[in-house]
Amino acid sequence: MIKTPSDIKEYRKNLKNALGNQFLGTTLDTFASAYPASRENAFAGIDFDALACDIAKAKDEAIPNLEKLLGEFTTKAVRAGVTVHFARTAFEANSMIAQIAKDNQVKRIVKGKSMTAEETFLNSFLEREGYEVTETDLGEWIIQLRGEGPSHMVLPAIHLSRRDVAELFTKVTGEQQDPDDINGMVKVARRELRQKFLEADMGISGANFAISQTGTIGLVTNEGNGRLVTTLPRVHVALIGVDKLVPDLKSALKILTALPRNATGQAISTYVTWITGATECKSAESGRKQMHIVFLDNGRLALSKDPLFAQALRCIRCGACANVCPIYKLVGGHNYGHVYIGAIGLVMTYFYHGLENARAIVKNCLNCQACKKVCPARINLPDLIKAVLRTVYQVEGKKPIRNIMLQKVLADRRLFHFMLRRARFAQKPFAEEGYIRHLPMLFSGEHGFRSLPALAKVPLRDMWERLNPPVENPKYRVALFGGCLIDFVYPEQAEALLRICRGYGVQFEYPMDQTCCGLPAQMMGEKETAREVAIQNLKAVDPARYDYIVTLCASCGSHLKENYIALVAGDSPLAVKVAQLKDKILDFSSFVTRVLGMVPEDFKSAGQKVAYHAPCHLCRGLGVTREPRKLLEISGLEYIKSKDEEVCCGFGGSFSADFPELSAELLRRKLNNAEATGAEVLVTDCPGCVLQLRGGTKKRGGQINVKHIAEVVCDQRKRI
Amino acid sequence: MEYPKVLELMKQRASAVRTVVSEVRSMREVLDYVLDITRKQEGSSVAAPDFCRGSAALAALCEKNGLALLTENLRDHISKISTGLTMARWGIAETATLVVDSTSEDLRIATMLCETHVAVLPKSNIVPDATALQEEMIRMFEAAPRYLAFISGASRTADIERVLTIGVHGPQELHVLVLEADEL
Numbered sequence: 001m002i003k004t005p006s007d008i009k010e011y012r013k014n015l016k017n018a019l020g021n022q023f024l025g026t027t028l029d030t031f032a033s034a035y036p037a038s039r040e041n042a043f044a045g046i047d048f049d050a051l052a053c054d055i056a057k058a059k060d061e062a063i064p065n066l067e068k069l070l071g072e073f074t075t076k077a078v079r080a081g082v083t084v085h086f087a088r089t090a091f092e093a094n095s096m097i098a099q100i101a102k103d104n105q106v107k108r109i110v111k112g113k114s115m116t117a118e119e120t121f122l123n124s125f126l127e128r129e130g131y132e133v134t135e136t137d138l139g140e141w142i143i144q145l146r147g148e149g150p151s152h153m154v155l156p157a158i159h160l161s162r163r164d165v166a167e168l169f170t171k172v173t174g175e176q177q178d179p180d181d182i183n184g185m186v187k188v189a190r191r192e193l194r195q196k197f198l199e200a201d202m203g204i205s206g207a208n209f210a211i212s213q214t215g216t217i218g219l220v221t222n223e224g225n226g227r228l229v230t231t232l233p234r235v236h237v238a239l240i241g242v243d244k245l246v247p248d249l250k251s252a253l254k255i256l257t258a259l260p261r262n263a264t265g266q267a268i269s270t271y272v273t274w275i276t277g278a279t280e281c282k283s284a285e286s287g288r289k290q291m292h293i294v295f296l297d298n299g300r301l302a303l304s305k306d307p308l309f310a311q312a313l314r315c316i317r318c319g320a321c322a323n324v325c326p327i328y329k330l331v332g333g334h335n336y337g338h339v340y341i342g343a344i345g346l347v348m349t350y351f352y353h354g355l356e357n358a359r360a361i362v363k364n365c366l367n368c369q370a371c372k373k374v375c376p377a378r379i380n381l382p383d384l385i386k387a388v389l390r391t392v393y394q395v396e397g398k399k400p401i402r403n404i405m406l407q408k409v410l411a412d413r414r415l416f417h418f419m420l421r422r423a424r425f426a427q428k429p430f431a432e433e434g435y436i437r438h439l440p441m442l443f444s445g446e447h448g449f450r451s452l453p454a455l456a457k458v459p460l461r462d463m464w465e466r467l468n469p470p471v472e473n474p475k476y477r478v479a480l481f482g483g484c485l486i487d488f489v490y491p492e493q494a495e496a497l498l499r500i501c502r503g504y505g506v507q508f509e510y511p512m513d514q515t516c517c518g519l520p521a522q523m524m525g526e527k528e529t530a531r532e533v534a535i536q537n538l539k540a541v542d543p544a545r546y547d548y549i550v551t552l553c554a555s556c557g558s559h560l561k562e563n564y565i566a567l568v569a570g571d572s573p574l575a576v577k578v579a580q581l582k583d584k585i586l587d588f589s590s591f592v593t594r595v596l597g598m599v600p601e602d603f604k605s606a607g608q609k610v611a612y613h614a615p616c617h618l619c620r621g622l623g624v625t626r627e628p629r630k631l632l633e634i635s636g637l638e639y640i641k642s643k644d645e646e647v648c649c650g651f652g653g654s655f656s657a658d659f660p661e662l663s664a665e666l667l668r669r670k671l672n673n674a675e676a677t678g679a680e681v682l683v684t685d686c687p688g689c690v691l692q693l694r695g696g697t698k699k700r701g702g703q704i705n706v707k708h709i710a711e712v713v714c715d716q717r718k719r720i
Numbered sequence: 721m722e723y724p725k726v727l728e729l730m731k732q733r734a735s736a737v738r739t740v741v742s743e744v745r746s747m748r749e750v751l752d753y754v755l756d757i758t759r760k761q762e763g764s765s766v767a768a769p770d771f772c773r774g775s776a777a778l779a780a781l782c783e784k785n786g787l788a789l790l791t792e793n794l795r796d797h798i799s800k801i802s803t804g805l806t807m808a809r810w811g812i813a814e815t816a817t818l819v820v821d822s823t824s825e826d827l828r829i830a831t832m833l834c835e836t837h838v839a840v841l842p843k844s845n846i847v848p849d850a851t852a853l854q855e856e857m858i859r860m861f862e863a864a865p866r867y868l869a870f871i872s873g874a875s876r877t878a879d880i881e882r883v884l885t886i887g888v889h890g891p892q893e894l895h896v897l898v899l900e901a902d903e904l
Contacts (some may be wrong), residue, residue: 009755031882080864112852114776139879155879162881186885194887198798214861222831230867231828249858253850267733268815268872271890276855277865280825283797288865488846 002149004338004349004357012362016330016661017200025330031158032329033644038265039320041372048376056378058251059314063304068213069245070295073363076215077293080277082480083545085294090352093296094562097122097204097237098129098245100292103236106201107129110193112221113137114206115153115317116241116296118339119352122204134196136225136263139191151333152341154263159332182308193225203229207240207261208316209252210293216276216295218252218511220269227273234284237292237689242300243313255316258376265316288704299351308387309351314377315344320370320440321381326648327364330665332605337361343371345379350388355395362388364653364659367523367617383566390525401523406521407529413515413536417459424455433703449664450695453489453495460491464510466497474507476595479546481537481585483556484516493552493687496714502521504596508550511541515555522563523653534567535574545581550591552710554686555653558621561585587618587709588685589627593634603716605650607637610712611679613670613693614646615686626711628685635716640677644669649684651692667696675704685709721848726813727898730846734816734896737873738886741816741896743843751781754805754838755894758787759860762821763802765790767834769826770807773821778805804834804891808871811846811855811896817872819853819895820862828867836893842901 005011018024062069074084087093101109109131111117123133123144135144138155143150144167150156157165166179170187177185205226209218217238219226241361246252260266281289304310304318321327324343337345337358346365350358362385366710371381393399440569460482486494498508518533541549551557561582568574590600610632619625625646632639652668670693674682682693682704694706723823727743736882744750758766763887765788768778775791782789790797806827807878808818818839822828831837847853875890886892 024898027881102872136889137879138877142879155882157879159747165880182880182883183885190888194799211861214858215864217862222875223877223888226871227828228889229823231832249854249861253854256850264878267736270737270871270876272868272870274861274868275892276861279823279865282793283827347857432765461749611755
C-alpha cells in the first residue's frame, strides 16, 4: 500500500532518507543527464513546440465534449461486439471488473501496465475478491512482488537496483540470481510470466487512446505483454479514463508522435496495438473474445468543466515532467507524488487521492518551469501546483503564519519598505563582511547551508538620483524594474547596469512607487496578494511612458511578463496595460546586445574564465538563452560550459525555507559543476540565484566568485 | 517521399532499433532466408499462418530440413514456435514500423510468441509516416473486429536499471524482407 505523509515533518524525514540513498541519487542523476539528449535526438526534424500546441488544441477541443465522445465511442464499440461500462468512481470501476470476472468464472488474471488501474488500486481489490492477479510488465511485476507503487509513470521500478531485483527473483524462483546478469533476469521474467499468460482466463489492460470515430482503443507498449494480455485470455477488460477519449485517429497519431519521444526518447514504442471490437479468440466458447471496456470518471468529467484545472486532463502520461524535475531527480517518485508522480502527480493527487495525500507533497515545487517547458500538452504545471496549494490552504482554513505576514506586509508598499529599512538595523549585530545568518522578516527556517547577504547600507531608490544623472537628447527612455533584491540587497548590480549603458543615450528611470513583483506571494499560493501587488506595479510603471522596461532579475521579469496577464485578466483597462508591459519587458543581456548592439570593441579583451548558471526564469520563463552567453563572449570573458547549466540552483524563494535539505543539495551540485570548469567566476543573471550561489560558496569556503552578469560585464567595459 | 528514398529512411531508422532490413528478389529468397535463420538459431519450427503464395514450396523446404511447419491452431503450439513468418501490410519509414493486420489469432500468436519474427513487406507499400496511412487505417477499423499492430523492432525493456534488454515477452529478433510486389 502506498503511504504518502500528510505531515510536513514526516515528509521531510522521508526526503532526508531519500537524499541519503546513494543508489537512487546516482541512478536518477544518470537518467536525468541522459534524457535531454535522447529526447532531442528523437525529436530531430520535428517542431516540438508546434506539436505541443497542436496536441493541446486537440485535447482542448475534446475535453469539453467527453460525454459526447463517450456516446459515439460506445455506439461504435458495441456494434463491434464490445460491452462498454461507465464507472463514476474508482470503487465502481473495481466492482464492475470483479463482476465481469465472476460472471465469466475467471480465476487467474494477467494485467498489462495501466496507471488508471493503479489509480483505482484495482489489484488489491481483485485480490481481496479472491482472484490471482499478475502484473506482466516487467517493472510492474517487480513492484507488485515487492508490494510497492510505481516510482515513475513509464519506468515504474527505476528506484531499484539490479541487486534488489536479483534478491527478489531469487526469492520468487528459489534459484540464485546473478545481479550482473540483467539479461538472465529478464529471461526469468519471460519464463515465469509466459506461464501466467497461458493459465489466465482474463486480461486487463489500460489504453492510451480511445478513438470515438471508430470505437478503437490504442495501446502503446514496449515489451509486448500488452499484446499477450489482449490476445491469450478469453476475456479482455480495458480500464480507461474518460480523458483518453479523442475524436479521431488523427488526434491519436498526433499524440503518438510525442508520447514515446518525450517519455523515453524513442521515435516510437516497439508495439502500438489498435483494437476495434471483440476479435477472434479460440479459447473462448464462441470463438470470439469477451471484450469489455470500463470507462472511469472518478472526477474527470467535473474536472473537464473546471476553468483552471481542465487543462490537467490534457496529460498524455509520458512522465517527462518527472524526467526533468530537479527535485524528482533527488528524491525519486515515491517521494514525489502519490500514485501519479512528477509535476502532474502533485496536481492530480488532490483530485484523485485526496487532500491528505496532497497537502505535503504539493509544497515541494521550485517553480523552475522545467516541467512546463517539456510538457507535450502545454499544461501550465507550476501554476496548477500553486493553485492546488492555495486550495489546500482554503479547504483547511488555515495557512502558515508566514503567508499571513506576507499578505499583510506585501500589500502595502510603504509598510513593506519601512520594514525592510528597519530590518537593516535589526541585523546589524550579526553582519560580518556583508553576510548575515538570518535576514529578518524575509526569511526563516533552516538556512545553515548557505550564508545570507546583509541588506545594503543605502537602498537603490535612495541613491538613484545621484547614480542616474539626466542624459541629453536620450535615444531610449527606459524604466528599470528593480525588484526587492536589487533595490535593498544588491543595488550595485543596478549601478553596474547604469555604468555599462553610459554613452549609449539611455535615459533610465526608476519609478519610485514600484514594489515587490509579487512572485513570492504567487509561490506561496497567495493569489490575491499577488494580484494586488501586480496592480500597484502597473500603476507605478506606465508602459506607455517607456521604450523598454529592463529587469536585472529574471524572476521579476518572467513574473511580470507571463503571470501578470492571468492575474489582472478581465480587469479593464489594466489588461491593456499589462499587454503593453509584456511587450516592453527585456532582460539585461537582451537589452545590451539586441537594443544597444554592443560590440567587442566596447570591452577590454582577455577577461577572466567564467562559468554560467542559467536562471530558471530566464532560460525557461523568458526563453532567453543565447543573449547572456553571447554577451559574455562579446565582453571578452572566457566562457566555459558546465554540466547542467539550466538546472535550478535550488533557491526557489520560499522553497529554500520549506525544504532546506533539497535546496542545499541542488546548490551543492550546482557549485560542484561550476567549480569543475576551473572558472574563476560563476556568472548568472538573477539576484535570487546570486544570493543562493554566493551564500553557498561563502559557506563552503569555495574559491569561485559569484557575480551578476551586469557586474562582470561592467568590469570589462572600457572607460569612456 | 518516393521509393527508393523511403526504403533508405526505413533502413536507417531500423538500425536504431536493431531491426534487420534486407531486400530480396523472389519468394525463393524469402524461404531461403527463413530456413537459414531458423537453422542458425537451432530452431525447430516455422509458423506461417497467412502464407498462401509459396506455401507448397515452404512445406517442402521445411520437410526436407526437418522443421515443423505450423499454419493453424497455433495456440496448441505456444512455446514451440522458433520462427514466425508473416506478411506486413505496410512499412512506415520514419519509425521503421511494420503495420501488420493481426486480426487472426494465429497470426498474433505467430508474431508474439516466436523467437524470431520474419516479415515480408511489399516494396510498394512503404510510406514515409503514419499520417500517410490514416485513411487506410480508418477503413480497416471500420471493418471491425480488427486487431492492427504497429511493430517496430524486437520486444524490449529497460525496467532493470534502465539497461536495454531485448526479448522480454515477444520475439528476440525482427527481420524485414522487402520484396517486389509482383513476386508475391
